[in-house]
Amino acid sequence: MKDSAERVRARIWSAIRKIPRGRVATYGQIAALAGIPGQPRRVSQALRSAPGGSGLPWQRVVSAGGVLGLARYDPIAGFEQRMRLEQEGVRFGRGGRVPLAEFGWKAPNPIRRPASKKSSRSKKSSR
C-alpha cells in the first residue's frame, strides 16, 4: 500500500494548518509534527506542490532561525509571505527574520513516530 508520498503530504498539510494565527513554525518542526522528523525538505516539497487557495497557511512556515527561505528563489512570494505574517501580527527583527522565541509556535501535541517499516535508522552523523 502506498502510504508514502500522499499520506505524508497530507499529514504535513494537516500539521501546517494547526499553526495558530500570528505564529510561525520551522520546516523541521512541521516535519517532526508530521511524523517525519529530520526531513524538513520533505515539507518544502509538499509545500511547493501545495494547492493554491487551499486555505493552507503556508506563510507560517519558515526556515530555521525564522528566515523566510522562500524569498530566496522567489522574492515576490517572499514579500507576500512577509506581508501576510505582519498582517497576522508577526513582527520581524533585523535581517527580516522572525524572532522565534516570541512568535515560534510550541506544538501542543507530542510527536508521533510511525516507525519506519524498513528499519529504524538512527543515523548518527557526527557533524
Place this chain on the structure above:
DNA sequence: ACTGGGGCTAACC
C-alpha cells in the same frame, strides 16, 4: 539505474 535538485539544517570558517 543514475543524476540533479529542492521554500532545509547544522557545523565550519
Place this chain on the structure above:
DNA sequence: GGGTTAGCCCCAG
C-alpha cells in the same frame, strides 16, 4: 555577523 560545506531524504526526469 555572514558565506561555504556537508549531510539528509525523496521526487522527477
